[in-house]
Amino acid sequence: MSTPVTIGFDIGGTNMRAGAITEAGNIIDSTATEAPHDADELQEGIVRIVNKFRADHCIGAVGLAIAGFLDPDCEIVRFAPHLPWRDRHARAELQAALGVPVRLEHDANAAAWGEYKFGGAQGHDNWVLFALGTGIGATLMQDGNIYRGAFGTAPEFGHIQVVPHGRPCACGKRGCLERYCSGTALEQTARELLADNPITTSILSDHPELTGKTVMDAARQSDPIATAAVTSIAEWLGLALSMVVDILDPGMILIGGGMSADHDVYLPQATEIMAANIVGSGYRPVPTVSTAKLGGNAGMIGVADLARQLFIDKNQQK
Amino acid sequence: MSTPVTIGFDIGGTNMRAGAITEAGNIIDSTATEAPHDADELQEGIVRIVNKFRADHCIGAVGLAIAGFLDPDCEIVRFAPHLPWRDRHARAELQAALGVPVRLEHDANAAAWGEYKFGGAQGHDNWVLFALGTGIGATLMQDGNIYRGAFGTAPEFGHIQVVPHGRPCACGKRGCLERYCSGTALEQTARELLADNPITTSILSDHPELTGKTVMDAARQSDPIATAAVTSIAEWLGLALSMVVDILDPGMILIGGGMSADHDVYLPQATEIMAANIVGSGYRPVPTVSTAKLGGNAGMIGVADLARQLFIDKNQQK
Numbered sequence: 001m002s003t004p005v006t007i008g009f010d011i012g013g014t015n016m017r018a019g020a021i022t023e024a025g026n027i028i029d030s031t032a033t034e035a036p037h038d039a040d041e042l043q044e045g046i047v048r049i050v051n052k053f054r055a056d057h058c059i060g061a062v063g064l065a066i067a068g069f070l071d072p073d074c075e076i077v078r079f080a081p082h083l084p085w086r087d088r089h090a091r092a093e094l095q096a097a098l099g100v101p102v103r104l105e106h107d108a109n110a111a112a113w114g115e116y117k118f119g120g121a122q123g124h125d126n127w128v129l130f131a132l133g134t135g136i137g138a139t140l141m142q143d144g145n146i147y148r149g150a151f152g153t154a155p156e157f158g159h160i161q162v163v164p165h166g167r168p169c170a171c172g173k174r175g176c177l178e179r180y181c182s183g184t185a186l187e188q189t190a191r192e193l194l195a196d197n198p199i200t201t202s203i204l205s206d207h208p209e210l211t212g213k214t215v216m217d218a219a220r221q222s223d224p225i226a227t228a229a230v231t232s233i234a235e236w237l238g239l240a241l242s243m244v245v246d247i248l249d250p251g252m253i254l255i256g257g258g259m260s261a262d263h264d265v266y267l268p269q270a271t272e273i274m275a276a277n278i279v280g281s282g283y284r285p286v287p288t289v290s291t292a293k294l295g296g297n298a299g300m301i302g303v304a305d306l307a308r309q310l311f312i313d314k315n316q317q318k
Numbered sequence: 319m320s321t322p323v324t325i326g327f328d329i330g331g332t333n334m335r336a337g338a339i340t341e342a343g344n345i346i347d348s349t350a351t352e353a354p355h356d357a358d359e360l361q362e363g364i365v366r367i368v369n370k371f372r373a374d375h376c377i378g379a380v381g382l383a384i385a386g387f388l389d390p391d392c393e394i395v396r397f398a399p400h401l402p403w404r405d406r407h408a409r410a411e412l413q414a415a416l417g418v419p420v421r422l423e424h425d426a427n428a429a430a431w432g433e434y435k436f437g438g439a440q441g442h443d444n445w446v447l448f449a450l451g452t453g454i455g456a457t458l459m460q461d462g463n464i465y466r467g468a469f470g471t472a473p474e475f476g477h478i479q480v481v482p483h484g485r486p487c488a489c490g491k492r493g494c495l496e497r498y499c500s501g502t503a504l505e506q507t508a509r510e511l512l513a514d515n516p517i518t519t520s521i522l523s524d525h526p527e528l529t530g531k532t533v534m535d536a537a538r539q540s541d542p543i544a545t546a547a548v549t550s551i552a553e554w555l556g557l558a559l560s561m562v563v564d565i566l567d568p569g570m571i572l573i574g575g576g577m578s579a580d581h582d583v584y585l586p587q588a589t590e591i592m593a594a595n596i597v598g599s600g601y602r603p604v605p606t607v608s609t610a611k612l613g614g615n616a617g618m619i620g621v622a623d624l625a626r627q628l629f630i631d632k633n634q635q636k
Contacts, residue, residue, distance in 0.1 A: 069598055079601035086601075126468040149567020150444040150605065156564040156597045161557055163482060173595065239479055246474040247565050249467020277491065279474045280387055283397035287468065 004060035006311065007053055008304030009046060010107065010296075011035060011066050013082025018049050019297070020057045021304035025118035027297060029056065039084040047097050061101040061314075062094070063307030065110035065299035072152035074104045101310035107299045108137030109146045111256055111292070114302025116141060119293035120254050128250040129292070130157075130241065131257035135178045140248050155248065157240060158182075181236035183212030183259050190215045190229040200224055216262045234266040238273020245278045245287060256292035263291045322378035324629065325371055326622030327364060328425065328614075329353060329384050331400025336367050337615070338375045339622035343436035345615060347374065357402040365415050379419040379632075380412070381625030383428035383617035390470035392422045419628035425617045426455030427464045429574055429610070432620025434459060437611035438572050446568040447610070448475075448559065449575035453496045458566050473566065475558060476500075499554035501530030501577050508533045508547040518542055534580045552584040556591020563596045563605060574610035581609045 005020040005028065012035065020029040031049060036042045050062055068080020075092065077085040095102040105113070112129040115121040121129070125144050131137035136158035140147035147154060158178040159171050166175025167188070179185055190204055202225035203218045204210060218226030241253060255263055271289045275281065294301055323338040323346065330353060338347040349367060354360045368380055386398020393410065395403040413420040423431070430447040433439040439447070443462050449455035454476035458465035465472060476496040477489050484493025485506065497503055508522055520543035521536045522528060536544030559571060573581055589607045593599065612619055 069602060079598055150569030151567055151603045153598060153602055154565060154567030159597045160561050160564060161595070162480065164480075171597070243478050246478060247472060249469055249472030251468030277479070279477045279489070280397055280471060284387060284471055285469045 004058045006060050006304040006307045007050055007062045008300035009064040010299045011064055017300060019300050020053050021301055025301050025305060037084055042084055050098055059100055060311035061307035062098055063103040063303030065105055065107040065303040067107045070104055070106055070152050072148045101314055103307040103310055105303045105306055108139045110303035111298035112139035112141055113306055114294050114298040115254055115292050117305050118301060119298060120290055124252045126250055127252040127254060128244055128248055129254050129256050130244060132182060132255060132259040133257035134184055135182050177240055181233060181240050186212040186215050186229055186233050189232045190225055193225045193228050216265060219265055230266050234269040235273055237270035239277060241270060241274035242277035250287050252287050253289045254292050256298060260291050322376045324378050324622040324625045325368055325380045326618035327382040328617045329382055335618060337618050338371050339619055343619050355402055360402055368416055377418055378629035379625035380416055381421040381621030383423055383425040383621040385425045388422055388424055388470050390466045419632055421625040421628055423621045423624055426457045428621035429616035430457035430459055431624055432612050432616040433572055433610050435623050436619060437616060438608055442570045444568055445570040445572060446562055446566055447572050447574050448562060450500060450573060450577040451575035452502055453500050495558055499551060499558050504530040504533050504547055504551050507550045508543055511543045511546055534583060537583055548584050552587040553591055555588035557595060559588060559592035560595035568605050570605050571607045572610050574616060578609050
């Protein structure tokens, strides 16, 4: 048995991943499995994974990064589009089942905390994580604290209407920002450009599996359709970031999420568009735009660190 | 000579108004004059008004609500579209000229403080003032503090692009929210509807002075063009408020500004549209939407109260 680790979970709609994480934010053991679609089975699956880790590690606390809405006290999972939990008191139930302190956190907030403690936001107190992946996630960090709003849901940029009568969104509305500025938007824009330009020669024309990632890779090879699609994403991201600056006025913006790995392809253009579109452009400081450092592990590492605080608090009370 | 009052100024592009204001937020004396267009003359005009008040009142401190960008410490007026000050250290200069503590504040923030202390937001700690007038102003209050952002400019909703290639805006961009959701937008929408519907009978057709206010009054008389214009404003306001809720997640929204007096005409519809368009609609609490209580005096009263704190601090140090 080594010194206590904390277990960090990243619970997504398809998979759940977990890691045994040290005080320095290092993952020393990890596992991944499909996420059960039944509410109770999801909880049992989490307990099973923690108990497996117990064979090799002394566990001080457990943290779960959740892709969904929590209450402001992080006790209840109100609603998660891709998870079976609805108004579930997940924190207390899991803590009772596991016998160690449990911490829940919204996945973007957990990732922001990870980047703040161990990644690209170290030393920054007022900044925004803008996570670009399947959709958009965002966190505002203020004086080293996660901004939660009155009901725990802020800040959500993905479903702001940016095009009246625009692309339909799974949320039921049309013209949401996510439909123009995300990995799935990149794919859709490429498909639309292919359909509108049938005589243009493109690697993507007969691609067996068109995704945001394949479009990004084709843009690196100067494919004309892919390049046009990436330019569209860069323009929308620039506008989205100008919205972040106008409304939240952060000192720094960190781009995270699955698309951040390819930042060199679109971020310089997006940053220029951001600076040109903010209120008072030319008469006010412009925040720096940087990229996340912990990749897909940021949420797991962040929530494990937040959970560690419970473990420390518990021991200080003794 | 009575007990000390504080002088609150509301400095706009056309006029400046000032009031002698008591600890309870009551205006016991007031004056208004044109705002000089020269930077030094503006300062001299302010000094002259304060000195006039000195004949009748004991003045403890002076506050100025400014329609422009300040630095986060409220020392410097960086840029104000309709004022002659640019990067001017207005607070220190005025304090030296007046011999009493001086406080600067952004006009929407000052109005929010006034409503928080004496008006429609009393008892609310996490809320947003959304001011609808010529343009849009907004303030986020958090645990009783004004949210400033890293550079003192947050939150600005007026120049978010909501219609690609939309109406041109004085800011140089196109499709800004203010161009669809403000008093000036109401006027423009009515003009466009009149042009597009030449055979519709409308009070507004030959109106000698078409403004947002005349359109609002015509809507109260069920004029078809005015009603359609107000409906458009209500729809855009609903979307704007859903943006406020998604991004800032306040516990309450207070509608202020010149258009708030006519809230009964558009706000019920706007509030419904807001609730239908927020993220997680149906799975999360919806903030109440209420209206400001201090009218056009909110900024003056608010900044006078903020200035009073300096006076109290000064006396406590003695």
